[in-house]
Amino acid sequence: MTAKVAVGAHYGLRDWLSQRITAVVITLYTALLIALFVWHGGVDYAGWRAAFDTGPFLVATFLFLVAVYYHAWVGVRNILMDYVKPTGVRLFLQAVVICLLVGYTGWAIQILWGPR
Amino acid sequence: MASVPRPVDKPRPVYLNLLAIRQPVPAVVSILHRASGAALFLFGLPLALWTLQASLGSPEGYQRVAAFFGQPLVKLVLIGLVWAYLHHLIAGVRHLLADVHIGLTLASARQSAAVTLVLGILLTLAIAVKLW
Numbered sequence: 001m002t003a004k005v006a007v008g009a010h011y012g013l014r015d016w017l018s019q020r021i022t023a024v025v026i027t028l029y030t031a032l033l034i035a036l037f038v039w040h041g042g043v044d045y046a047g048w049r050a051a052f053d054t055g056p057f058l059v060a061t062f063l064f065l066v067a068v069y070y071h072a073w074v075g076v077r078n079i080l081m082d083y084v085k086p087t088g089v090r091l092f093l094q095a096v097v098i099c100l101l102v103g104y105t106g107w108a109i110q111i112l113w114g115p116r
Numbered sequence: 117m118a119s120v121p122r123p124v125d126k127p128r129p130v131y132l133n134l135l136a137i138r139q140p141v142p143a144v145v146s147i148l149h150r151a152s153g154a155a156l157f158l159f160g161l162p163l164a165l166w167t168l169q170a171s172l173g174s175p176e177g178y179q180r181v182a183a184f185f186g187q188p189l190v191k192l193v194l195i196g197l198v199w200a201y202l203h204h205l206i207a208g209v210r211h212l213l214a215d216v217h218i219g220l221t222l223a224s225a226r227q228s229a230a231v232t233l234v235l236g237i238l239l240t241l242a243i244a245v246k247l248w
Contacts (some may be wrong), residue, residue: 020212020215023208023211026205027205027209030205045171048178052172068161072153072161075150075153075154075157076153076154104161104162107165107169108165111168111169116172
């Protein structure tokens with residue numbers, strides 16, 4: 001029986017699927033941004049600010065960022081599993097990445113819905 | 117009994133030196149997919165969040181961000197990150213197509229890898245020209 005490693009991959013299929021679903025969300029939002037940019041023929045402060053005062057756009061942006069965070073977690077963890085062999089170091093780095101991404105989530109909420 | 121000469125008399129095992137091997141295009145696209153993803157996580161993500169925060173606060177903040185990205189060195193870094201985003205995105209779409217069994221033969225996989233590499237660079241160049 002293979003030894004179980006606490007910081008190894010557990011759910012290959014779930015990771016594979018979530019990486020693809022988040023990728024599609026990221027691609028769609030990127031297309032939306034490009035379309036808006038082209039539609040308005042560029043961007044200035046008024047238009048930029050107006051976009052981020054619109055509820056649905058804020059939700060779409062938040063959805064995009066959360067998709068990026070989850071996508072980054074799966075990808076970065078794969079990199080760490082490939083190159084960082086000592087279990088303790090890997091656990092530490094994975095914890096750092098999780099803290100960073102959870103922190104980024106809070107930061108995103110603050111940026112999108114906090115006082116400006 | 118006389119020993120039979122082996123048909124291939126090479127010293128085994130052979131240790132492969134990754135740096136000495138000429139990588140096929142799909143391998144290059146693959147490692148750049150990983151490298152660009154790492155760069156986007158380490159630098160692109162915090163930069164994007166900072167940009168969003170600083171630019172939304174006030175017209176002055178927006179101007180400050182615009183001025184920051186106007187510096188030649190920052191522009192260069194930005195163009196690097198734009199390439200990382202585009203390459204990662206196109207290589208990702210290539211993966212999604214492979215998932216639905218498009219481009220699985222060796223020839224078409226090599227072709228789509230070359231398209232990924234070239235398209236990423238061309239689009240980045242187009243944006244770089246626009247930025248400069």
